[in-house]
Amino acid sequence: MRELVRELVAPLLPRFSSGRARLRLGGNAAHYPDTAAELESFARPLWGLAPLAAGGGTFEHWDLWREGLANGTDPGHPEYWGAVTDIDQRLVETAAIGLALALAPETLWDPLTGRQRDTVATWLQNAMTVKAVENNWQFFPVLVGLGLKRVGVEAAPVAERLDLLESYGVGAGWYSDGRNPQRDYYIPFAMHYYALIYAALGDDPPRACRLKERAAMFAHDFQHWFTTDGAAVPYGRSMTYRFAQGAFWGALAFADVEALPWEVIKGHLLRHVRWWLNHPIQDDSGLLTIGYAYAQPHLAEQYNAPGSPYWALKAFLPLALPETHAFWQAGETAAPPLPVTSTQPEPGVTLMRCEEGRQVVMLTSSQHHNWVRHGAAKYAKFAYSTAFGFSVPAGTWGLEQGAFDSTLALSDDGDHWRPCEIPQDPSARAGLHYFRWNPWPDVDIETWLVACAPWHVRIHRVHSARTLQTAEGAFALNRDVLCHRTETGPGHARLLSPAGLCQIEDLAPSPARRGELVAALPGTNVMAPRTTIPTLLAELAPGEHWLACAVLALSDPPVEWANPPSLTLALAAQDAVATRLTQSLPWLELGG
Structure with missing residues (x-):
């Protein structure tokens, strides 16, 4: 040294x-x-x-x-x-x-x-x-x-x-x-x-x-x-x-x-x-x-x-x-074995050890910092990864400029998008995170994040007085390497390459969301200069809607797509939230 x-x-x-x-x-x-x-x-x-x-x-x-x-x-x-x-x-x-x-x-x-x-x-x-x-x-x-x-x-x-x-x-x-x-x-x-x-x-x-x-x-x-x-x-x-x-x-x-x-x-x-x-x-x-x-x-x-x-x-x-x-x-020893998940209420995060500890994914729900440049991207995304980092926006027009990995972005004109900026009423316990946020005064969103390593599940209750376009991004993957396989369609967006695997899978039967691969502008992701973000898209009419998805990213990917957890499985250990969500989501009992 x-x-x-x-x-x-x-x-x-x-x-x-x-x-x-x-x-x-x-x-x-x-x-x-x-x-x-x-x-x-x-x-x-x-x-x-x-x-x-x-x-x-x-x-x-x-x-x-x-x-x-x-x-x-x-x-x-x-x-x-x-x-x-x-x-x-x-x-x-x-x-x-x-x-x-x-x-x-x-x-x-x-x-x-x-x-x-x-x-x-x-x-x-x-x-x-x-x-x-x-x-x-x-x-x-x-x-x-x-x-x-x-x-x-x-x-x-x-x-x-x-x-x-x-x-x-x-x-x-x-x-x-x-x-x-x-x-x-x-x-x-x-x-x-x-x-x-x-x-x-x-x-x-x-x-x-x-x-x-x-x-x-x-x-x-x-x-x-x-x-x-x-x-x-x-x-x-x-x-x-x-x-x-x-x-x-x-x-x-x-x-x-x-x-x-x-x-x-x-x-x-x-x-x-x-x-x-x-x-x-x-x-x-x-x-x-x-x-x-x-x-x-x-x-x-x-x-x-x-x-x-x-x-x-x-x-x-x-x-x-x-x-x-x-x-x-002292000799230098390998990192000791640690629990797969560690929820830390003081910073409001859950750390998930994935791929035998070769990747750590952080779920977060309580912090924001609007004074710093790109504060929403640096603090208020749903997940951050040692392998896939996070992205900061390059502009305000379109999904490519917004680089909305690991967040839910909404638009009322189809061009300008708003992600979560200031989480409110946050809580973090035993791998479960909850917070509220308001991208507009007449749009109220409740979000739950559930750790089920190596996946995490996201659930949103959206109550809106306006018509909204929604875009929910998974992690951003390096697109400079040759893609082996991509799949987009109803309820899913998937990407597999030597850089890793990334999937976002819809878990709710409605509203219907379609998958798309968004090529973010260069220089937006902290780990790779050029990335692609698997994303789910849907339009929401005024009223109440429930969205749910499972997200996975692996740096050492398998050769096939992974099967996502069901909501029932993800919520199995979350009695309080499971009770509320079961009452709100009649399809939950079907296993997502």
């Missing part, structure tokens, strides 16, 4: 500005100015370089970062970053600098002159006093404080910030990312990650104990988010941070929290990093690109600049540990 850090950082070296305080990696389309974007590119490599230095790893170019730090914090220098202000992207980047001072002061701080130390200290001290977003951002001044204290500089108190952060705990080791329902990868790679750094380096033993206990509990849920080969479920915002998804495992080691056996923790981290290295996530010069499994600018958040992907280097935190630590001494 030491060599990998050096390899990832090497392409950055020719991009330094003359004063070394800026790294210019390309055009910046983020909502913050170039100064902050170029600071971001400068600072984020420190998430990997600082642990590398702390653990005794060599790196020949620390002089670039020392000079850049001195000049970027100097108000008299042309490359001054400017003072950090309230709700400022520059505050985000101070965290990596704080960590670097805390882990490797002899490398980054000690060689500076007295005047340079003063300017760095003053700039960071100011950053500790500004207003931060009330979410994981509260940790940034905390990490800055750890760095300042390590180098003997006075730091502002952080107890109130830490109290606020702890108040975001929701039980079972989970936090929310602020006072909202966001429980995505910002919980492992931000909330827990920073908390574990503080637990290891701070001077508050009672708080450290609490933070470690929460992380240990969380690990037992989080392990279900990974396949046996290290892939994590793509879900939520900031997917471009890539192997930061697995950074939590390294943070456990850094804080000496053996939440699972060390060999299991080590395996989770190393498999995850290797999984990413098997995907084209770098450009021809070696720079990390914006995207997920390939360069996909369309996936970017409004806060993603060219240097943003280097948050991935958070995965290298255990390099700060000595080689004698139990994490490094």
Whole structure:
């Protein structure tokens, strides 16, 4: 892993500005100015370089970062970053600098002159006093404080910030990312990650104990988010941070929290990093690109600049540990056997382990995030897969632009479509999910998702005052490979190729739905640039309608189509919902 850090950082070296305080990696389309974007590119490599230095790893170019730090914090220098202000992207980047001072002061701080130390200290001290977003951002001044204290500089108190952060705990080791329902990868790679750094380096033993206990509990849920080969479920915002998804495992080691056996923790981290290295996530010069499994600018958040992907280097935190630590001494073991389904009420998800754990499918019912770009696609789809990902829309006209995989989209004009955006009244228990949603004020939809791995079943009660076109998509499959077989017809759409198998099968006798294969616009799916989505279509007159279907996707497909579960079978263990649905659906007793 030491060599990998050096390899990832090497392409950055020719991009330094003359004063070394800026790294210019390309055009910046983020909502913050170039100064902050170029600071971001400068600072984020420190998430990997600082642990590398702390653990005794060599790196020949620390002089670039020392000079850049001195000049970027100097108000008299042309490359001054400017003072950090309230709700400022520059505050985000101070965290990596704080960590670097805390882990490797002899490398980054000690060689500076007295005047340079003063300017760095003053700039960071100011950053500790500004207003931060009330979410994981509260940790940034905390990490800055750890760095300042390590180098003997006075730091502002952080107890109130830490109290606020702890108040975001929701039980079972989970936090929310602020006072909202966001429980995505910002919980492992931000909330827990920073908390574990503080637990290891701070001077508050009672708080450290609490933070470690929460992380240990969380690990037992989080392990279900990974396949046996290290892939994590793509879900939520900031997917471009890539192997930061697995950074939590390294943070456990850094804080000496053996939440699972060390060999299991080590395996989770190393498999995850290797999984990413098997995907084209770098450009021809070696720079990390914006995207997920390939360069996909369309996936970017409004806060993603060219240097943003280097948050991935958070995965290298255990390099700060000595080689004698139990994490490094442990052998790497395969992922342990886990239950086929794991329902986690705190984030509102059910994880299904399919294909003997080689694929994980997440059913979700409770989250939304309309501030981020493509928030409905990133949070409010019915299912997300490690093999087939999810798709984001490329436009508002037609199914091809909408790329409506793993959702039900509706249209009142046949051209413009609306999927679920904000689930309401959600619940998740024992593989059953429920929520309501309103694509229009006069259209009310209740949705049930039922886990029956490797399938999942979807049931919708649609009550509409208007005529609607409906399109319900399965997963999106790579269409760059030669299809072996396709079938579309009344009540089904099926696709079989070397890329996988995908089926969507209607389970209700009416309204009649017809199958179609939708060729989504390129660059919409996070796993493959060009995909096809098996889809069921129907028109609904005003009134009440019940829709039901079963969906399957396999990355290692059989040679024949699979038989879907009946509704009776899918609901066999769901007494409460079965009672209600049996009363509403007279055909349910026929087995779907």
